[in-house]
Amino acid sequence: MDFIKETINDVVVETVNLTRATLKEAEEFxxxxxxxxxxxxxxxxxxxxxxxxxxxxxLGALVxxxxxxxxxxxxxxxxxxxxxxxxxxxxxxxxxxFEAFKTKxxxxxxxx
Numbered sequence: 557m558d559f560i561k562e563t564i565n566d567v568v569v570e571t572v573n574l575t576r577a578t579l580k581e582a583e584e585f586x587x588x589x590x591x592x593x594x595x596x597x598x599x600x601x602x603x604x605x606x607x608x609x610x611x612x613x614x615l616g617a618l619v620x621x622x623x624x625x626x627x628x629x630x631x632x633x634x635x636x637x638x639x640x641x642x643x644x645x646x647x648x649x650x651x652x653x654f655e656a657f658k659t660k661x662x663x664x665x666x667x668x
Contacts, residue, residue: 559588567667568592569660571603577614586617589632590624598630601663605636610644622654631655635663 558581560571570589574581592600602618604610622632634656637645645651657663 559585561588561592564664567599567601567664568597569601569603569664571606573606575606575608577604577607577610579611579613582611582613582617585614586620589617589621593621593624593628593630598625598628599667600625600630600632601635601660602632603635603660604638604641607636607641608638609640612648615644615648615650619650619653631667633657633663633666635660 558572558574560573562569562571570592572581572585577585589600589602600621618632618634625632632654634654635658637656645654645656655666657666
């Protein structure tokens with residue numbers, strides 16, 4: 557299973573259980589998040605702890621999902637950057653767009 561969902565209080569935590577998140581998984585991931593949003597989720601955390609690499613299409617899926625969430629008054633936050641993923645977010649300046657946290661607990665606490 558590539559994506560593992562858990563709900564903590566009213567926060568959906570979607571764990572990306574992949575070392576490499578690329579074009580192949582981006583479409584499925586986008587559908588997964590879209591479904592959560594359609595079902596009423598307004599607080600989503602995407603846990604990238606397992607990811608050693610994400611490509612631009614996967615990053616695009618995150619951006620599209622964030623736009624959907626903010627349009628509905630919700631928020632999507634990220635957690636668990638490994639060095640290459642952190643670099644990708646710095647190179648693309650996406651760290652300005654997303655709120656990111658070191659731990660799942662910090663991300664959960666940020667919604668309180």
